[in-house]
Amino acid sequence: MAAERRMIPTEAMTNPHTAPPAGSWPATKSALRRAVTVSLLSTLGAIACVAVLLGIWVAIVANWHRGGAAFSRIAAAPTVAAFVIGYACLLVSGDGWRKRRALRGHSWICWPARYVSHGNNQWIQLIGPTGASMAYLDAKGGLFNDSTAEVWFAGDPQSGGLLSRPGGGDLCTASPKRVSPSDWERHCARLAHQVRRRGAPLTPEQERLVAEYPEQSEPRRHGALSDSGYPSPRRLRRTLAFAFDWVFHIACGFAAMVLATPHFVDVIAHRDWSRFDPQFVWVFPGWVAASILDRTVVQAVFHTTVGKGVFGLVVLRPEDGGYPSFWRLLKVWLFHLYLPLTILGDGPGPDRLGDYFLPAVRRGDVRAAHRPE
Structure with a gap:
C-alpha cells in the first residue's frame, strides 16, 4: 500500500477528490507522530507545572501564619522554575x-x-492552473528557497493549513498572509523615502525601491514619530516612560512581597528586622497584576500609564488618533504575552504588527489639537 502511494502520479494530487488523505502518506504519518508526541509531552509538562504551582500556593495558604524564612526561600525558587518551564512547555505544546x-x-x-x-x-x-496567484502563505521553517517550484499543501488556501516539500515529510504550519510581496515592497519603499528625507544614506536595496516606487502619500499613522500633527519631540520620553513602567511594575511585585510578609507592620513599627520574613513567592504575581492593571484599567481611564503620565505622554489609536478602549488595551497586553510564541515558536502572527504597539504622544500636543481628554 505504501508503495502504491509513492507511485501515485503528480497529476492525481491536483484534485482533492482523487488525492489520498494527507495522513495516509507514510512520511506524513511519521512526521505527525513525532510532532504530536512532542506536543503531548509538552502539554503534560505544562499541566504538571500548573499542579506544582497550585500545590505551592496551597502550602503558602496553609502556612500563612507559620511560614518562616526557610519556607519562603524554598517556595520562591520552585515557583519561578515551575512558571518558566510551564510557559516554555505551553509555547511548544500547540504545534503538534x-x-x-x-x-x-x-x-x-x-x-x-x-x-x-x-x-x-x-x-x-500558490499558482493556479491559469498561472494566476491563488494565495500567499506565510513560509516559516526554512524549508523553502528560491529553487522551490512546487509544494504540497493540505488545507484551505484562504484560511491556512500545512505546507511540505514533495513527499509530505516536512510539516510546516502555513497561514494566509493578507500582505502580498508587492504590498510589502511598497511599505519598504515608503520607509526608504522617509530615510532619504532625513538625509541618511540608503542601502542598495533601498535605492532600488526608491527608484521603482515613486513617493506617494501614505495613510497617516497618528502618533508616529514622523506625524507632524504631534510636533513635540518624544522619542526619549517614550524610552524613559517604558523603563519607568517596568521598574514600577517590578517594585509593585516587591511591595506585594512585603505586604505578604507576616507581621510586617510590627516589624516596621518596632524596627525588629530579625523578624522580617520576606515572601519572595509573591513578587512575580504582584508584578503581573501591576502590569495588567496599569496597562489596561489605568490606561483606559486616564489614557496613560504611570510611567507615561510622569513624562507627560498619552496613548492613541494609530488609525484615527482617538483613545484606545479597555478591550483594545487588553488585546494589546495579551498579544505581548503571546508574542514569544510568534518569535520562538511556529505560531501565526498579525500582518499589521503596528496595531499592537500603540503610539504615545505629548499630552500638550493632544490639547493643542483640541482632542477631548
Whole structure:
C-alpha cells in the first residue's frame, strides 16, 4: 500500500477528490507522530507545572501564619522554575495539535509555487492552473528557497493549513498572509523615502525601491514619530516612560512581597528586622497584576500609564488618533504575552504588527489639537 502511494502520479494530487488523505502518506504519518508526541509531552509538562504551582500556593495558604524564612526561600525558587518551564512547555505544546487538526479531512495537493522573500518576511505563492496567484502563505521553517517550484499543501488556501516539500515529510504550519510581496515592497519603499528625507544614506536595496516606487502619500499613522500633527519631540520620553513602567511594575511585585510578609507592620513599627520574613513567592504575581492593571484599567481611564503620565505622554489609536478602549488595551497586553510564541515558536502572527504597539504622544500636543481628554 505504501508503495502504491509513492507511485501515485503528480497529476492525481491536483484534485482533492482523487488525492489520498494527507495522513495516509507514510512520511506524513511519521512526521505527525513525532510532532504530536512532542506536543503531548509538552502539554503534560505544562499541566504538571500548573499542579506544582497550585500545590505551592496551597502550602503558602496553609502556612500563612507559620511560614518562616526557610519556607519562603524554598517556595520562591520552585515557583519561578515551575512558571518558566510551564510557559516554555505551553509555547511548544500547540504545534503538534495544530498540525493534526490541519491534516484532518484534507489531502496533500501539489501546487506550482514561487518563493518570495523580503528581509525576514517570506511567502509561498500558490499558482493556479491559469498561472494566476491563488494565495500567499506565510513560509516559516526554512524549508523553502528560491529553487522551490512546487509544494504540497493540505488545507484551505484562504484560511491556512500545512505546507511540505514533495513527499509530505516536512510539516510546516502555513497561514494566509493578507500582505502580498508587492504590498510589502511598497511599505519598504515608503520607509526608504522617509530615510532619504532625513538625509541618511540608503542601502542598495533601498535605492532600488526608491527608484521603482515613486513617493506617494501614505495613510497617516497618528502618533508616529514622523506625524507632524504631534510636533513635540518624544522619542526619549517614550524610552524613559517604558523603563519607568517596568521598574514600577517590578517594585509593585516587591511591595506585594512585603505586604505578604507576616507581621510586617510590627516589624516596621518596632524596627525588629530579625523578624522580617520576606515572601519572595509573591513578587512575580504582584508584578503581573501591576502590569495588567496599569496597562489596561489605568490606561483606559486616564489614557496613560504611570510611567507615561510622569513624562507627560498619552496613548492613541494609530488609525484615527482617538483613545484606545479597555478591550483594545487588553488585546494589546495579551498579544505581548503571546508574542514569544510568534518569535520562538511556529505560531501565526498579525500582518499589521503596528496595531499592537500603540503610539504615545505629548499630552500638550493632544490639547493643542483640541482632542477631548
